[in-house]
Amino acid sequence: xxxxxxxxxxxxxxxxxxxxxxQRHYTKKQSVREYLPYPxxxxxxxxxxxxxxxxxxxxFIRLLEVxxxxxxxxxxxxxxxxxxxxxxxxxxxxxxLMERNNLHPSQHALAMLELxxxxxxxxLLDRAEALFWKLVKNQQYRTIAYRQLLQIYQQEQDWQxxxxxxxxxxxxxxxxxxxxxxxxxxxxxxxxxxKQAQETALxxxxxxLDRDKQCVRASLLEGRIYLEMRQFPAAxxxxxxxxxxxxxxxxxxxxxxxxxxxxxEKTEQFIQYLQAILERYAxxxxxxxxxxxxxxxxGKQATLELIHQHINTTPxxxxxxxxxxxxxPDAKGHLHDGLLLLQKITHILLEKRPLYHCRECGFSSKxxxxxxxxxxxxxxxxxxxxxxxxxKH
Numbered sequence: 296x297x298x299x300x301x302x303x304x305x306x307x308x309x310x311x312x313x314x315x316x317x318q319r320h321y322t323k324k325q326s327v328r329e330y331l332p333y334p335x336x337x338x339x340x341x342x343x344x345x346x347x348x349x350x351x352x353x354x355f356i357r358l359l360e361v362x363x364x365x366x367x368x369x370x371x372x373x374x375x376x377x378x379x380x381x382x383x384x385x386x387x388x389x390x391x392l393m394e395r396n397n398l399h400p401s402q403h404a405l406a407m408l409e410l411x412x413x414x415x416x417x418x419l420l421d422r423a424e425a426l427f428w429k430l431v432k433n434q435q436y437r438t439i440a441y442r443q444l445l446q447i448y449q450q451e452q453d454w455q456x457x458x459x460x461x462x463x464x465x466x467x468x469x470x471x472x473x474x475x476x477x478x479x480x481x482x483x484x485x486x487x488x489x490k491q492a493q494e495t496a497l498x499x500x501x502x503x504l505d506r507d508k509q510c511v512r513a514s515l516l517e518g519r520i521y522l523e524m525r526q527f528p529a530a531x532x533x534x535x536x537x538x539x540x541x542x543x544x545x546x547x548x549x550x551x552x553x554x555x556x557x558x559x560e561k562t563e564q565f566i567q568y569l570q571a572i573l574e575r576y577a578x579x580x581x582x583x584x585x586x587x588x589x590x591x592x593x594g595k596q597a598t599l600e601l602i603h604q605h606i607n608t609t610p611x612x613x614x615x616x617x618x619x620x621x622x623x624p625d626a627k628g629h630l631h632d633g634l635l636l637l638q639k640i641t642h643i644l645l646e647k648r649p650l651y652h653c654r655e656c657g658f659s660s661k662x663x664x665x666x667x668x669x670x671x672x673x674x675x676x677x678x679x680x681x682x683x684x685x686x687k688h
Contacts (some may be wrong), residue, residue, distance in 0.1 A: 299471045366392065373409055377416055386413040404433050411443065420447050431467075438468055445475075449666075454482045477507035478665055478673045484516055493520050509540045511547075512665050513669045519550055538572065543677050545572055546580040547663070553584070562588075577609040586617050595621055612648070616641040651676050 389410035393396065398406065411426035424447050430440035441464040448457035458479045461472045465488035484499035497520060503513040514536045521530035534548040534555070549569075558563035566588060573581045582605050590598040599621050606614035619638045626634050649659035654677060656670035667675045 366398065366406075370405060370409060370632075371573055377409075377413055382413055382417045386410065386417070401435070403661075404430065404436060408436050408439065411440075415443065415447070418452060423447060438470075441468070446671075452482070454479045454486075473506045473674050474510070477503040477510040477513060480506065481510065481512045481516060481665070484513070488516065488520060493524060496520055510541045511537055511544045514540060514543075515547055518548065522551055522555060525558070527559050531555045536569075541677075542572075542576050543577055545576060546678055549580055549584050573605070577605065579611040579613045581605075582611075583613055583617055584669070586621075590621070612644055613642060616645060648679075650679060651680050 305333055315661045323665070343393065354401050360500065368394055368609075369388055373385040373392075373545040376382075376388065377385035389406050392406035393403070395409060407426055408430055411423045411430065414420070414423035414426065424444065427440040427444050427447070430436045431441070439458065444460050445457055446462070448454070448460060458476055461476045464470060465472045465476075480503035484503065487496035487499060497517065499516045500513045500520075503510050507513075514533050518534035520529045520534075521527070521533060531552065534552050537544050537548050552568070553565060556568075557560055566585070569588070575586060576604065582595045586598050586602055589601050602614055602618045602621070606618065616638070619634050619641065623631065623634050623638060650661050652659040653667045653670060653672070653675045655672050655675040656667065658667055658669035658676070659679070660676075663678075664676050666673050
């Protein structure tokens with residue numbers, strides 16, 4: 296909205312305010328001339344016509360007497376300023392309201408809420424935090440306050456405080472936040488892991504799984520830690536939990552599982568596992584890995600038969616690319632040229648395709664995020680299904 300338009304929209308408000316103030320100071324017996332607006336109002340109009348917008352808005356704000364009839368106008372004006380990015384003006388309006396002693400408690404609480412939002416928008420997180428904790432005691436704004444506090448602690452990466460707040464939120468509002476709390480524990484585990492404090496990380500992972508047994512992230516991180524500690528059976532056990540938690544994430548465990556089974560010299564067992572999950576879920580990445588192993592062990596013909604068998608019932612771009620790759624060396628003439636062109640096209644498509652998407656907002660990327668950077672939701676990003684992951688029901 297253009298700033299001049301905003302000021303013109305405020306004119307009726309200012310005019311009405313001036314009229315109301317005049318009504319309070321003059322009786323009905325006085326002449327029409329005595330109803331003329333206050334000099335400050337005329338001065339404000341003068342500033343407006345001279346395009347001195349800052350001075351004009353200051354005058355109009357002063358003319359809005361703070362009482363129970365005009366609080367909503369002040370609040371609306373403050374919110375408008377904040378949405379325009381004019382945080383200082385919004386803060387000044389809401390602070391002015393907070394200083395008034397004649398406000399109804401509900402109005403005072405609403406002014407406090409808007410001021411807390413101002414501080415949050417300005418990056419003054421400590422001030423915002425203090426006000427939101429006060430609002431936690433207000434039944435009407437408790438849920439909003441808790442959610443904003445969680446936003447603050449997430450932004451500050453104060454995961455322990457986020458955990459404590461989420462637990463309090465769950466107790467007060469009987470809202471299930473176990474999955475979110477599990478993610479907070481995973482953040483603590485990730486921090487410990489990066490500091491080479493594996494035991495501490497594993498402790499946090501267990502806390503995450505205690506909160507949410509379906510936490511895929513916890514199992515993946517646990518498997519990675521045990522793998523680096525060369526505790527391969529423990530790593531295998533952790534990684535294979537993903538199938539029960541959410542089979543859409545099976546693609547995330549294939550490479551570390553292959554390494555684990557190779558280290559304990561049980562490749563056959565790994566192949567059997569791949570065959571079993573391929574039969575159950577028809578995952579493209581599973582087929583791709585199994586095809587590579589089959590090529591090394593049984594040769595090209597067996598690999599082609601394997602790929603053809605599965606993409607015939609479960610088409611996928613990666614499957615077509617694999618089929619072309621294995622068929623290309625034996626092709627001749629125009630068939631070779633055609634396959635070469637198809638290989639180039641499929642490679643381009645595979646390079647451009649995103650690997651993950653958010654089921655809440657549609658955000659897509661090649662990186663797995665546990666917290667969507669677009670809609671700011673936990674546990675909303677999954678490996679892309681569509682033609683790449685088709686599951687049997």
